[in-house]
Amino acid sequence: xxxxxxxxxxxxxxxxxxxxxxxxxxxxxxxxxxxxxxxxxxxxxxxxxxxxxxxxxxxxxxxxxxxxxxxxxxxxxxxxxxxxxxxxxxxxxxxxxxxxxxxxxxxxxxxxxxxxxxxxxxxxxxx
Amino acid sequence: xxxxxxxxxxxxxxxxxxxxxxxxxxxxxxxxxxxxxxxxxxxxxxxxxxxxxxxxxxxxxxxxxxxxxxxxxxxxxxxxxxxxxxxxxxxxxxxxxxxxxxxxxxxxxxxxxxxxxxxxxxxxxxxxxxxxxxxxxxxxxxxxxxxxxxxxxxxxxxxxxxxxxxxxxxxxxxxxxxxxxxxxxxxxxxxxxxxxxxxxxxxxxxxxxxxxxxxxxxxxxxxxxxxxxxxxxxxxxxxxxxxxxxxxxxxxxxxxxxxxxxxxxxxxxxxxxxxxxxxxxxxxxxxxxxxxxxxxxxxxxxxxxxxxxxxxxxxxxxxxxxxxxxxxxxxxxxxxxxxxxxxxxxxxxxxxxxxxxxxxxxxxxxxxxxxxxxxxxxxxxxxxxx
Numbered sequence: 394x395x396x397x398x399x400x401x402x403x404x405x406x407x408x409x410x411x412x413x414x415x416x417x418x419x420x421x422x423x424x425x426x427x428x429x430x431x432x433x434x435x436x437x438x439x440x441x442x443x444x445x446x447x448x449x450x451x452x453x454x455x456x457x458x459x460x461x462x463x464x465x466x467x468x469x470x471x472x473x474x475x476x477x478x479x480x481x482x483x484x485x486x487x488x489x490x491x492x493x494x495x496x497x498x499x500x501x502x503x504x505x506x507x508x509x510x511x512x513x514x515x516x517x518x519x520x
Numbered sequence: 521x522x523x524x525x526x527x528x529x530x531x532x533x534x535x536x537x538x539x540x541x542x543x544x545x546x547x548x549x550x551x552x553x554x555x556x557x558x559x560x561x562x563x564x565x566x567x568x569x570x571x572x573x574x575x576x577x578x579x580x581x582x583x584x585x586x587x588x589x590x591x592x593x594x595x596x597x598x599x600x601x602x603x604x605x606x607x608x609x610x611x612x613x614x615x616x617x618x619x620x621x622x623x624x625x626x627x628x629x630x631x632x633x634x635x636x637x638x639x640x641x642x643x644x645x646x647x648x649x650x651x652x653x654x655x656x657x658x659x660x661x662x663x664x665x666x667x668x669x670x671x672x673x674x675x676x677x678x679x680x681x682x683x684x685x686x687x688x689x690x691x692x693x694x695x696x697x698x699x700x701x702x703x704x705x706x707x708x709x710x711x712x713x714x715x716x717x718x719x720x721x722x723x724x725x726x727x728x729x730x731x732x733x734x735x736x737x738x739x740x741x742x743x744x745x746x747x748x749x750x751x752x753x754x755x756x757x758x759x760x761x762x763x764x765x766x767x768x769x770x771x772x773x774x775x776x777x778x779x780x781x782x783x784x785x786x787x788x789x790x791x792x793x794x795x796x797x798x799x800x801x802x803x804x805x806x807x808x809x810x811x812x813x814x815x816x817x818x819x820x821x822x823x824x825x826x827x828x829x830x831x832x833x834x835x836x837x838x839x840x841x842x843x844x845x846x847x848x849x850x851x852x853x854x855x856x857x858x859x860x861x862x863x864x865x866x867x868x869x870x871x872x873x874x875x876x877x878x879x880x881x882x883x884x885x886x887x888x889x890x891x892x893x894x895x896x897x898x899x900x901x902x903x904x905x906x
């Protein structure tokens with residue numbers, strides 16, 4: 394399976410595998426490529442509502458049976474809402490990374506370097 | 521995704537691809553990491569059964585009139601005391617007492633042993649064995665060492681339903697041999713593949729903490745045999761809940777069972793006494809073997825660190841390399857860690873200062889800058905009910 398098959402075409406992506414939707418506030422999540430590399434997710438640590446996040450900086454952690462990786466905010470702004478469902482049931486990330494497993498939403502002040510689905514997928518295929 | 525040029529496929533790679541596996545390079549081999557959920561694969565082995573491709577493991581045949589005497593000299597255990605048809609866990613140590621590899625040795629005949637090193641260590645283990653066929657006092661052992669790794673496929677079936685599944689696939693003549701096979705024993709049995717009879721070596725060994733089998737198949741004699749056997753076991757196991765399992769679940773299973781993994785709990789700079797494997801070293805019953813002097817000295821002075829189990833009631837795992845803390849001081853290092861799928865909380869193996877190794881000792885692990893409480897607990901973390 395090539396990377397493009399694992400990319401949701403409606404979103405844009407950071408090089409660190411976060412997706413951003415086009416709503417306001419914008420929802421942030423993790424790509425299926427990132428989730429597949431992690432394996433079964435068992436723990437998610439997210440910023441709290443009202444917190445300030447900065448594009449390109451670490452704002453949380455996602456931990457699986459095999460590894461742990463940091464969540465980088467793809468945008469700068471203020472956290473509007475945190476998805477409690479994914480904190481309660483981190484396995485949602487494995488089953489529905491582009492839907493039910495959104496992580497948090499942000500009132501965006503500015504965006505970091507975001508890639509189109511095609512650009513993001515192409516970067517993954519090169520690896 | 522195809523195998524990188526420097527990763528070897530096994531005889532079963534196309535089967536794993538058909539099953540949709542995620543692959544990883546492990547010890548130079550292109551191995552299935554997981555097929556779907558590694559937690560589900562782990563739990564299937566605890567509750568029913570799992571099937572693993574372990575063809576990356578090394579297979580080294582040691583034969584000849586002095587095979588047993590040679591292994592007594594080359595390894596820390598007393599292999600000459602092992603009965604034909606039985607197996608022993610042992611270590612290949614360097615002159616300083618560090619562990620080059622940990623291995624399973626099966627005695628196939630009076631003068632024939634099958635030595636199984638770890639995949640990544642097979643070249644080093646082979647080189648060390650070949651380098652030990654002559655002793656410093658001029659004796660040359662009458663042995664032949666042959667590397668059968670590429671010629672051998674290894675399939676494991678692990679879990680409480682393993683025996684029932686094996687009984688479904690062997691010929692009527694082999695049924696009693698399967699039932700009578702004891703833990704750490706090996707026997708020749710014949711599998712009825714539906715496409716003819718397939719002779720295999722069946723061992724009751726494993727790396728999961730469950731009852732289970734490891735099946736050695738000659739892939740040189742019949743390159744299709746491993747795939748036929750896998751497919752047969754998969755379909756025979758279906759009604760028992762058998763699932764294909766990758767290396768991710770293999771690692772979490774062995775960790776729960778408190779079993780060391782070379783490169784983590786064992787290495788050329790870790791001695792057996794530190795790793796809790798002192799009883800494996802036959803200092804009393806053997807006069808001469810490689811590493812003996814260094815190992816005797818370490819036993820005499822006591823190890824500088826001890827391997828312990830750590831646990832807490834969170835799911836925040838301590839990972840290899842994380843510092844173990846006590847009163848703000850670094851007192852050790854984590855070697856393996858994961859959220860335990862069976863127990864539902866974090867478990868880890870770590871080397872700590874010997875005075876802090878008592879069960880019940882309260883320590884902390886630096887989880888990426890957050891000192892987090894862990895308690896020293898008895899090993900293994902998980903023990904099956906018998």
